[in-house]
Amino acid sequence: MFKRTSSVKTISVTDVSIGSVFEIGDSCHVKPRSKALAVQREYELFFGDEGNFEAFPIFTKPIPKPIIDEYVNFKKYNESSFIQVNNIDVISCSASGVLHIGSTKTIDAESRVKHIRQLQEDSDKNGKRNDSLSSE
């Protein structure tokens, strides 16, 4: 059985970021990984060197994968050897995202995000802001 050929006339991609892949052509294995600490603070106060992935188990814990123990007798007939697309517009590809034009064997993507929000204590806030909160 012949491999199928992907034919895309035009493609426009604006942004590929944070461990993402944009592949034109065939490949064998695609395995992107990304880790992110997403910190939001009530006002902008960030330190360039802070953050340690090892401090949070979410970044190191293995992710359980489904166990496939059933045999599948898979048959594929390609009556046409082309996959045709006229135009593709993609704004962004992020956090282990994969854009792939062409065939591959395996895709194994993993993305881990830890979200932390830091708010000020009521006593730290200025008078006006504090009043509106305490009146609730």
Added chain:
Amino acid sequence: MNFTVVNKHICVDNIRITGVSSSSVFLVGDTDSITLSSVFDTPAESLIIGPFVPLARS
């Protein structure tokens, strides 16, 4: 289990995508296997109210 796929002629005019994010795939082609995992953690403990303490440094 027997699984048979017949790929006839496929022709698509236009595709518009805003975002492919957090271990997602957009594929024009064939593949044998796809495994996508995404972990997003925002537990109650992740809301810290108090003075802004920098996160642990490596």
